[in-house]
Amino acid sequence: MTDASGEKKGRARLRDQRRPDLDSMYCINPDGSRNMLQVAEVKGRWTTRKYLVYAVLIVVYLATPWITIGGRPAMLIDIPGRAAYLFGASFTNEDFHLLFFVLIGLGLGLFVVTTLFGRVWCGFACPQTVFMEGVFRPIERLVEGRRLERMRRNQQGGPDKIVRKAVKHAIYLFLCWNLAIAFMCYFIPTRQMLHDIPFFAGNSTALAWSLFWTAMLYFDYSWFREQTCLIICPYGRLQATLVDYDTIIIGYDKERGEPRSKGVGTGGDCIDCRRCVDVCPTGIDIRNGLQLECIGCTNCIDACDEIMDKIGQPRGLIRFDSSRGFETGKSRLLRPRFFIYGVVLLGLMALFAVRAADRKSFTVTVLRTQGLPFSFENGRIRNLYTLQLHNKADRPAVMFVGPADGALAGHDDVEFLVPQPRVELGAMSDSPVSMFVSMPQKSYTEAEDFAFTVRDSVSGAVETVTVRFRGP
């Protein structure tokens, strides 16, 4: 046996002996290559609850764009049309500032939840986890078998492995393609989508996007997997600042478990069976304490409870509890941090509601004709204005344009000429309207402000814009 092969074998042996620790990521081997985790199956009360949540959320995530509220999709971000529809409300690009409240609100909402219950979002609701654990991993189990079978097949190789892998990846690709299209329904109206899928004839941009997302999803769910949560997602990095002594997290009861024993009744309750490590989808040892990599999936809770049942010890060696709870047995859920986040969040939501309700159904912008403040015509001073009417509502509108009551009342013989006093506007469209105002030169004294009114005949809303009449 040569030195090289001996060294290689030695390295492989060391790799086999590697255990999750706090100093490195288990999913990356010491040489930088990928350590594909073979996650063991688990059953239990949390797993059952989790799959129920996944089932509901998969339906919600996929169905939301297909639901219509008031003739509009429940959720649609129409990028080329510069509009967004959200549960019956429609927003145009002029409402873009409201996005601030939405994003900050979502962020703060996550803060509140994290402060109370740690990363339940990651384990129960994030689409990455929902589809990974709820769809793609079960398929892998179905095709390639349970953990030990998978490991045996991977080691043995041969046609059995190749066929199973091929079947799995074919299913993955097909699913990712469908997921990509389902995801794009948030951006392309479903009616058009039904017409365009699956190959987007004549819409090469949409086709390119669908293929791009198919590739991204396939890469993510087939190979990249937990690295999305550990390396790319920024949320986990905030854990250290969001979680405190009283936050409910998944933890290991050290007092009860240590010292670890290989036999029942020879030490602490932990028998070091490493079930909790085998079932972890991010490859950590929860007994090392709370870690960035923990997505709160509850697999280790169910795995440990099962073992505790078997050895006749009470459940809950690994459980949901606060750091304070693990140390003193007492927990405190409501604390200043929660109320501060909560108050800020409620304040933002109130601001959002006020701002959103305050939106006008239309806007008027008035422009004096560029470069021409006034002109003379047969002894009269004439001003020309252009009103830009923008119907922001999600329905056609008829608007009436005219001078406000008492406009330029102090002058003789003022003439308002609105060539088009009745303006029909399509939903979310705009149109310019010209207005002439003239008065004899002898009644003019100095520049004076007056107002136009624009009335939306559907909503009854009236908008007044002030302009200035100018002369020499």
Add this chain to the structure above:
Amino acid sequence: MSDHIDNRHVTDEGYVHDSIKEHEYDGIQEFDNKLPNWWLWTLYGTIGFALLYWIVFHTLAIGTLPRQHFDREMLAAQEAQLERAAKAGLTNQTFVLMAGMAPRVAEGREIFVKHCVQCHLDDARGLVGPNLTDGFWIHGCEPMQMYKTVSEGVAAKGMPAWLNQLGPNRVQAVVSYVYTLRNTNVEGKAPEGQPCDFDAEADAAAAAAAAAATGEGAPAEAPAEAPAAPAEAPAGQAGH
């Protein structure tokens, strides 16, 4: 979490895979774990992409750079605008538009160099013909007036009529070039004619106003419907 540190390296045979760097700042030391290979390959990939991009777009200049792409689209939009304007007939604004389009102006300059420099000199500072770069004009400084002068010529002073020889497109190009020269004040032949300045913005406003007056409140489509009469801008029009 320092109480968990003693749980590190929990292995059956004391397997240690990471090393700690020697340097220490404020009591903080760092591990020397290897970067994931996919991460490194992403880095190498971006370096390779940058090189490839450099060679394709800058060295070989095969691809279209964003700026060129933008210019091309802008030009297409301007051409389309010009086409719409052409339907409404030639106006001062047609030339203002054209003067903003580099290829048209370049074409105009080419024609100017071929046919006009004999009398006006290369930089249009004037020899037999007048200096075209000063603020004085004999036959009017509005583009439409220039167009008329170039097309029909001024027989008495030796300026040929170019329309038959060059055709309307090239006359338009050369006028748009000359339009860009006005008020550049190149030292040359002494001023002739009247001081004159063409205000493009005021002209546009007057055209829009005239269109609005005749088109009854449809200013958006005015240029296509109402042939503007820029030479007859309202007498009382203020500067701008």
